[in-house]
Amino acid sequence: MTATRFFSDNAAAVHPAVMEAIAAANQVDTAYDGDALSVSLDDAFSQLFETRCEVVWVSSGTAANSIILAHFARPWQGIFCHEEAHIEVDECGAPTFYSGGAKLMPLPGRGAKIDAEALGRRLAAIRKDVHQVQPAAISITNATEYGLAWRRDEIAQIGEIARAAGLKLHMDGARFANSVAFLGCAPADVTWRAGVDALSFGFTKNGAMLAEALVFFGGCGGEGVRELKKRGGHLLSKGRFVAAQIRAMLTDDLWLANARAANAGAAALAAACGERLLYPVEANELFLRLSADEATRLRSAGYDFYDWGEGAARLVVSWDQDAAAVAPLADAIAHL
Amino acid sequence: MTATRFFSDNAAAVHPAVMEAIAAANQVDTAYDGDALSVSLDDAFSQLFETRCEVVWVSSGTAANSIILAHFARPWQGIFCHEEAHIEVDECGAPTFYSGGAKLMPLPGRGAKIDAEALGRRLAAIRKDVHQVQPAAISITNATEYGLAWRRDEIAQIGEIARAAGLKLHMDGARFANSVAFLGCAPADVTWRAGVDALSFGFTKNGAMLAEALVFFGGCGGEGVRELKKRGGHLLSKGRFVAAQIRAMLTDDLWLANARAANAGAAALAAACGERLLYPVEANELFLRLSADEATRLRSAGYDFYDWGEGAARLVVSWDQDAAAVAPLADAIAHL
């Protein structure tokens, strides 16, 4: 089945090491987030990111993004994001809900990367008065919704604009691992060193069961974050089972290994797609031209994926689908 | 460790059958709640409750309560509850958050059971104008925060008041299993047959890892429920792992067996407490008189529990602590 499923990395299995960590956590017995696993996260991420981090686990990416953004924006403020950002398009308004009303302010940009110039123009056009919503934060997605990895200097450019305007910079890292794996950089390079204040570090799509980490840099977490989490019903009473997943993903850089596997699968597919590709394939998603007839033929052959508007399709490769696993589909596409 | 831990059933282990179901779910691969396990819940609960149910899984009791209450109350309306109800005291305002502002309207009553007369008086005292918050729902907890089981006729009395006043009746069933196990009744008897419109059916405290079911009776679920869940970040992308836990708990009435075990443990402890008991022990919680000195002595002996104001303590027995497991503590209390 892994060979034929390409519609979402949410559909992937949980990695065995994560399952084992969950089983092992069944011995630990403190409620909520007071257990040793939960408490260990600050240190674990601080090491990974080479700086002091405050870390909070949640069980969904929507919760991760929403809590961070609600922490950064007051109800009457705004949050810049790409017009095709997940938070704008696919979270049913969750960031606005959690923040008590903050406004998402969508911006254009190729491949779901916010265009820095457009951001600058938009910022300049906002009157500094009480009638217009004043921005408090910028959110970028890395890898983007089109599978592109933000380069360090691109992030730094946005980070500089954020700093100059007094805005917080959030990174939705649902596929952060895939981006880092592609770039081969240190996690710090594309986060706090480039001006990122907080990261939604996603693990669920990359081999965990239900585990995401809110990672705050520079001490910008603090009061409000845990209240937002509790109030949102996300302080699970047996939280050790979430923390255990995250620890398993960090152990021996499983997060990176899984992302590399998925990326490799995507690269193998990309090679077969050639001119069909709408965007370079950098992470584990492919967007390609595909006629309705071609889509039908692939589906008849057992491959499952999403249409992406007319004449296009999205394929997502999961951590459990390496180059070998995607070979049949690559072949099928090459012979369309 | 199970022998010494009595502070919360949230600290209990996950039942092996649930762990197995989670492992088995690692083969299923549809995202969100479109998988076969999630889809099967309506039927499974409909059979258990002997009526058509709409069922939605979430991963925390706070989310379960909040989504149901937000579904029942508009932002400007109110929700009656006991002044010591979990939703009033221990959820950081989550029902108000989810509902966009609904007011919890606390009422007195012995053992955390809403006093029906007090409810009637309070209802009568509300002017039917736009200045006063008008109630939309009543929430009761079963078993109560003091471990008491609502009897069918007690619920029906509240249910009748609700019906007459046009209010929805919600039951917070974080320990619903323990109450049903104590009463030996059909689940239907203490829910829809007694006027309950929706139940937060808790499994996490009773052997699951993170799984609660919103159960709507009489077709009162519908539009809004899934939006509230998604918007709250509770539509987990690998939801099959939550649904799997619930299915495991329903299989061969594991929920009932676990509750019986916990109740039996509590009963064994209760026998040792004698005159110390502040409330009859019906479910798996005990509230007892305990001086600071006595508390210290028990803790020195390795027993962990919560103080409950001055001179009192709360003990909670979990599904994995039967009469044999609690014997040492029973003995220790008897010899204080």
Next chain:
Amino acid sequence: MTATRFFSDNAAAVHPAVMEAIAAANQVDTAYDGDALSVSLDDAFSQLFETRCEVVWVSSGTAANSIILAHFARPWQGIFCHEEAHIEVDECGAPTFYSGGAKLMPLPGRGAKIDAEALGRRLAAIRKDVHQVQPAAISITNATEYGLAWRRDEIAQIGEIARAAGLKLHMDGARFANSVAFLGCAPADVTWRAGVDALSFGFTKNGAMLAEALVFFGGCGGEGVRELKKRGGHLLSKGRFVAAQIRAMLTDDLWLANARAANAGAAALAAACGERLLYPVEANELFLRLSADEATRLRSAGYDFYDWGEGAARLVVSWDQDAAAVAPLADAIAHL
């Protein structure tokens, strides 16, 4: 001073008849909105609109728009509007605040009129699932933010899309009077007969002091509207003074006379602007090309107005500025 002030019709004086009505209301003595003046509004507007109306007064246009939209959209739903709509650009997020989180979904269109085709495309592109915000309403502004009057058939086209998609249609009529005065139509023609469900009928810019009417057609007001108003702090305790203003504006069609005067002033100015005009002048606003140097010269001559981006300006003519009153400015522009 009226001769030199062109930056906003909010700066205009209150019409003497309104001042008299306020003085007269000082004899009436019932609190909130139970007074005879408030109660009389339903009938007064029902006559004006030739259909049964439910009418609620408020003291600001932002409150009027927000309460109507919050009545139409649940927190998780969306509201289509023009990307330059007042509710999107100039109300600090008030409709989102009042609705508990509803998302404004901006659309393009010439002169701040929503483009019907763009609306249709956007509607079609929304997946009918719980991840995407589903729309509940459309809001149009008449006259638009660029001073254009929506024609009956244009509104009906939007109304038909709304009806087909199950959306409510709201009209922000901060300058409704100016639009009706320009068109010379019946108020009914450009509201309920064209599919409008509720109108924010503005009086403040048109000679009142602080008075706007929420007008609901087809019985779509009802429960929630008065609660939203009270909860927003808009149920003024001496509401008779607001209702009095509205009654004065309706008496002998003062609203229409004032709007005609303002429109006539704008038309006289428009004649002097010739090729400078960016949009046809239909109501009481003019948008014209004006270099920074020209703007400086006009301001040096004592004229006050807003810049509108680079090289353009906005002039607004008020009810107390007829053709004669604007003659000096017309002359000054002609001689730039």
Next chain:
Amino acid sequence: MTATRFFSDNAAAVHPAVMEAIAAANQVDTAYDGDALSVSLDDAFSQLFETRCEVVWVSSGTAANSIILAHFARPWQGIFCHEEAHIEVDECGAPTFYSGGAKLMPLPGRGAKIDAEALGRRLAAIRKDVHQVQPAAISITNATEYGLAWRRDEIAQIGEIARAAGLKLHMDGARFANSVAFLGCAPADVTWRAGVDALSFGFTKNGAMLAEALVFFGGCGGEGVRELKKRGGHLLSKGRFVAAQIRAMLTDDLWLANARAANAGAAALAAACGERLLYPVEANELFLRLSADEATRLRSAGYDFYDWGEGAARLVVSWDQDAAAVAPLADAIAHL
């Protein structure tokens, strides 16, 4: 009619000096709150309160209270108030709405004065964890909902508790003038000198048309206040007409003269009530024992007032009802 109307000071007429100020403001022409009258409020109140104040006008007491409390409490925090406080009982949940969800935490106390000991106990009982709502502010009403004037030392006692616990202290001064008039103290004595951080200074009940002032002491206004006001639809476009009322009320201490007149009327009535009084009459409200039969007889004689539960009534004397004006009712009560 003034002789027979005793149900609410909201029903009173507007004082002639206020009407004149409104008429005079019809010459001023800047929009929103940029006009000279609005801008002058900071200085005017700073002089009155003998300290630097930040002042914002609104048109209703509910808005005043809600904006201040929303400024002081984050959505997940709580606000202590008396269980019969106007904000708890009569504002349809507005403070919760404005704050995005803050919880009102009601306390007992004689005559609607929060009992300091009860406050202390409640504070001590709140666990400092994320499960329980943590308080951010205390709100007291002066004069209270039972017409009692808080003494300086009583306020200071609450103020001290607030300071020690890091809470802001808000005073709902819908009838602040009546309290100050009764006490004969400096306004500063019962506000900032006693620990009050912000005051809702009411003018509407005391001779204005629709005007209340948010008065912030110690620089605790600032960012957020004006955004909350705008977002709530309370930044009226012709705000000069509200500011004008406030300036008129401050001129020659009209606020104090009016309050003295109302208090004198109430005192005259009180003398006739004797043993019937449920509370001392300090401001302009009387609460008295009155049988249903007696109430009927008074109403038959043309007097209008509210029942207050069974066997009791509330009478309110307005600024335009001095001792002479209330004489007939005093006589009628004496002869019941």
